[in-house]
Amino acid sequence: MFRHQKELQFEVKVDNPDPMLARQIQEVLGGQFGEMTVMMQYLFQGFNCRGEEKYKDMLMDIGTEEIGHVEMLCSLISQLLDGASPEDQAEAAKDPAVAAIMGGINPQHLLVSGLGGMPTNSNGVPWNGSYIVASGNLLADMRSNLHAESQGRLQVARLYHMTTDEGVKATFRKMLARDRYHQYQWMAAIEELEAKNGVVVPATFPPEAEKESQPEAYEFWNLSEGDASSEGLWATGSAQDGTGDFVYVKEPVPKGQVPINPIPSESLHHDLNIKT
Incomplete structure (x- = not known):
């Protein structure tokens, strides 16, 4: 059972509207290594977890936290888009320099979401379920989780330096701290599982x-x-x-044969038997 609490995990408050930054933040919301990915990855790993209860409990804890992070980013994007009406954009675009900057705004924030966050990356590509890994092998999954948190924190850190908005930076500081802890968490779980089963996955194939x-x-x-x-x-x-x-x-040599494939039936229209 899930229960929504109205308060965000951390305060989200921007200083000024910035539609361009809102578009960039879409990457850490709905991109390959965004919060939607780790949310779904941890939850599906938790839903399907078998064995020691502590691993399932831990996965559900962090997966549920990531639901909150998705909500935080949606709130952040919405605040950055406040005031970004079509009329305001048209007026601002009269200045050539401003027009060049606003050319990078995601029009779907106006046309599709009505000034809200979307389940897409910064180029508007929809989030894809194939981004997640939930194999049923705990060590393999925890290593994937560490990779996801490393890439996600890297992207947030890059965004941190792309804005001067102190309100946005304050939100990013909290996210960076949690992403740091999540890396510690997965490293600890990996160390524990390696001590039990060895370092090679799967351990059942020695x-x-x-x-x-x-x-x-x-x-x-x-x-x-x-x-x-x-x-x-x-x-x-x-x-x-x-x-x-x-x-x-130093100088490896091939150990296999030269592959020679027979010509398939002419009914496949392969044109391999053309005579000159």
Whole structure:
């Protein structure tokens, strides 16, 4: 059961209207790494979680928090759009410099949402359910969650430096703080799960199951010009699970055959049997 509370998690109050910034903020609302994505990702992971109750509880806690973040961003966008009527835009556009700036405004904020936030990115592309990851494997999902929070916080940090509006910055400071904690949270969960099951997903398919393919599990193939990549721990160190040592293959060679596919039936109209 979900229950809506009228108060926002944190105060949202802008100093001045800024339709251009409203368009940019759409990215962290409905973009690939926006709040809609992490909201849906955590909730679906939580809905489908099996096993230890604490993981389901944690996922539902943070997923529900992200619903609140979506509402905060909608409020922020709406406030930035206040006063952005078609008449005001037409008047402002009489100044060539202002007109050039306002050319970047998302017209859908006027035509579609009536000065409100939308489930789209900054270019108006609708949010897509394929953005989310909910595999049923806790470690794989937690790593995806860490990735999502890292990218989301990066985008909010970039937006933070794109505005001088102190009210907007105050909201972003709260979001940056929560995104920082969420990264800590996923790192802690990942560490706990790795201690239980090992570092490779899925843990139920151990290295021994690979049999003849074991050598390839530790080789780094140099497939670009130069050999600077040989200096990393991925090329000279040991596997994180202690099962072997990495090998740097400076001049890798193909180990497979040249693929030769038979010509399909002429009924497919492939034109491969054309005679000259």
